[in-house]
Amino acid sequence: RYMKYGSGSARFPLPDMLQYVLEFVATKPAVVAASAQGSQTTLLQSHAEPRVLDMLSQTDGVLERKATQTEDAAFFLANPLPQEESSTPLRPSGSPAAMSECPAPRVVSEEELNLVRTCLQRWRSEIEQDVQDLKESIARINLSIEQMYCDPLLQQVPYRLHAVLVHEGQANAGHYWAYIYDQPRKSWLKYNDISVTESSWEELERDSFGGLKNASAYCLIYISDKVSRFAADEADGSEVGQFQKEIEALSPELRHYIQEDNWRLEQEAEEWEEEQSCKIPQMEPSPASESQDLSSESGADQSSVCEQSVRSLSSEHAMIAKEQTAKAIANTADAYEKNGVEAALCEAFHEEYSRLYLLAKETPTPQNDARLQHVLIYFLQNNAPQQVVERTLLEQFADKNLSYDESRSISIMKVARAKLREIGPDDVDMEEYKRWHEDYSLFRKVSVYLLTGLELYQNKKYQESLTYLVYAYQSNTKLLLKGTNRGVNESLIALYRRKCLLKLNEVAASLFVSCEEARVAEGIGILNELIIPCMHLMNNFEISKEDLDAIELMRNRWCSYLGREDMDAKLQMKLGELLPRLLDCSTEVVVLKEPPKIRPNSPYDLCSRFAAVMESIHGASTVTVQ
Numbered sequence: 001r002y003m004k005y006g007s008g009s010a011r012f013p014l015p016d017m018l019q020y021v022l023e024f025v026a027t028k029p030a031v032v033a034a035s036a037q038g039s040q041t042t043l044l045q046s047h048a049e050p051r052v053l054d055m056l057s058q059t060d061g062v063l064e065r066k067a068t069q070t071e072d073a074a075f076f077l078a079n080p081l082p083q084e085e086s087s088t089p090l091r092p093s094g095s096p097a098a099m100s101e102c103p104a105p106r107v108v109s110e111e112e113l114n115l116v117r118t119c120l121q122r123w124r125s126e127i128e129q130d131v132q133d134l135k136e137s138i139a140r141i142n143l144s145i146e147q148m149y150c151d152p153l154l155q156q157v158p159y160r161l162h163a164v165l166v167h168e169g170q171a172n173a174g175h176y177w178a179y180i181y182d183q184p185r186k187s188w189l190k191y192n193d194i195s196v197t198e199s200s201w202e203e204l205e206r207d208s209f210g211g212l213k214n215a216s217a218y219c220l221i222y223i224s225d226k227v228s229r230f231a232a233d234e235a236d237g238s239e240v241g242q243f244q245k246e247i248e249a250l251s252p253e254l255r256h257y258i259q260e261d262n263w264r265l266e267q268e269a270e271e272w273e274e275e276q277s278c279k280i281p282q283m284e285p286s287p288a289s290e291s292q293d294l295s296s297e298s299g300a301d302q303s304s305v306c307e308q309s310v311r312s313l314s315s316e317h318a319m320i321a322k323e324q325t326a327k328a329i330a331n332t333a334d335a336y337e338k339n340g341v342e343a344a345l346c347e348a349f350h351e352e353y354s355r356l357y358l359l360a361k362e363t364p365t366p367q368n369d370a371r372l373q374h375v376l377i378y379f380l381q382n383n384a385p386q387q388v389v390e391r392t393l394l395e396q397f398a399d400k401n402l403s404y405d406e407s408r409s410i411s412i413m414k415v416a417r418a419k420l421r422e423i424g425p426d427d428v429d430m431e432e433y434k435r436w437h438e439d440y441s442l443f444r445k446v447s448v449y450l451l452t453g454l455e456l457y458q459n460k461k462y463q464e465s466l467t468y469l470v471y472a473y474q475s476n477t478k479l480l481l482k483g484t485n486r487g488v489n490e491s492l493i494a495l496y497r498r499k500c501l502l503k504l505n506e507v508a509a510s511l512f513v514s515c516e517e518a519r520v521a522e523g524i525g526i527l528n529e530l531i532i533p534c535m536h537l538m539n540n541f542e543i544s545k546e547d548l549d550a551i552e553l554m555r556n557r558w559c560s561y562l563g564r565e566d567m568d569a570k571l572q573m574k575l576g577e578l579l580p581r582l583l584d585c586s587t588e589v590v591v592l593k594e595p596p597k598i599r600p601n602s603p604y605d606l607c608s609r610f611a612a613v614m615e616s617i618h619g620a621s622t623v624t625v626q
Helices: 014-026 036-048 052-063 069-075 095-100 108-148 201-208 224-231 239-248 251-280 287-294 299-312 311-318 324-331 332-341 341-363 375-381 386-397 400-404 408-426 428-457 462-480 490-512 517-538 545-559 568-585 603-618
Strands: 159-168 176-184 187-192 196-199 214-226
Touching: 014 108, 036 159, 159 201, 187 201, 201 214, 201 324, 214 224, 214 251, 214 545, 239 251, 251 408, 311 386, 311 428, 324 341, 324 400, 332 341, 332 408, 341 375, 341 386, 341 408, 375 386, 375 428, 375 462, 386 408, 386 428, 408 568, 428 462, 428 603, 462 490, 462 517, 462 603, 490 517, 490 545, 517 545, 517 568
Parallel strands: none
Antiparallel strands: 159 176, 159 214, 176 187, 187 196
């Protein structure tokens, strides 16, 4: 707007125009009569003077804008400067050639000259100041852009291009594909519908930059350079573990987004399963398949992992309480007939909640732990958030396993599922919801391990019993960190872990001193695989006096064999190899293998097992379950 000023087709730099008008006003009529040579010299000198035009010559393209015409500029630009437009009648006496070479005002008073000169100089100074301000502003912007990434705060997280989403077609239609950099392969992969092919940076550039083709980059995704290098370092590891660590490296907002998206995907999968169950008649499970599902899962870890991936913990807990939920629905027959399915669901919900609330308030006994009966009793006794409690109970009425029953159960299930979809992750903290169900799942695991370990101990199967008791204690410790009522009685597990360890140590020592090669090898195997790992786990800063005394007793037993005359040199050498590991638990990290997983039949079976075991040990021990 400053460098091409004017309302007509011809536009000129505004500072120069003001300068030229000032020169015209300042020209004296006497100068007009002078020689043409002098006029040309003066005009050339005026052009040779440094002006704003010279300073702005490099920024013509930046400052080029259309300007509005001001009244003052219109006044001075009304009559063009060229000589052809000079009117002959107004031409003064003298040489026409001289007049055309150096035009000047015909008549101008000193007062008019001072006024015009003052105005023009002020306007020109204002314009020059405006132009200078614009130049400084442009310089500041350019400098800030150049130094934008020089800020140390912005250089803390290096990042690199990870993926490019490409779109081809119109704005309202078209086709998408993606290029994703595979860090372990050190190459770009092209994901196009169902095909994944290896690509190159050159192909990515051709598709991304647009131009003659209809395709262009739609979205660029950058990731932290640390994450990409971490992925490369972990290329030889398992994909599941690598994926989980990469998820944990994301920001809380992205983790929440992924969890919410996974939750919605799970809801869609459950709806699809519901539709399929309506299309395909359900088959009654055979007794063989039932017994297989309820038996030990050793050697079937893969099927267990697949099962957990298909069904979430909350759905599993709903399935565990299926019989109790079905009984609550059966009690609403009158409400269902009189007031409809929604009223029946409301009544069943409140009746079941009241029943579980009363059970949660009962005083526990050594033979009865109500938390094993239902997940909500565990939640209520540990003061879980009300939103978690209500959603959990609603999920039980929405369990697809209820659809095998009569139409009332199916109708209530569908209404409950509809209400469940209305809740959404914004109403309930899904991360917190997941943690509560994980805690209850771990509590059931601890209870099953404890009961199995106690049953095996009573049957004198000390090797199998010890692994269950050790893992029960370790997992229970994690729960007790969150609250005393989150897990089972720690002293009960510690007591029988200690008893079992002492019994097993006696067995291993007896085998070792038998001097029979096979029995000696068996005793050393028990010591290496069970006793020493268990001692390592027990010997920490929080070890109890009873456990410490038990460890010292076992060490003394093995140290007493040193120098025995009835032991040959070969056996003494093996003992010398065992004692350093037995005496110093800080020299190595020992891992105790997890025992086979046991799945209880139902909450009632688990409670009956609990009562039977507690009754059998109650007479011999004063330890009770709280």
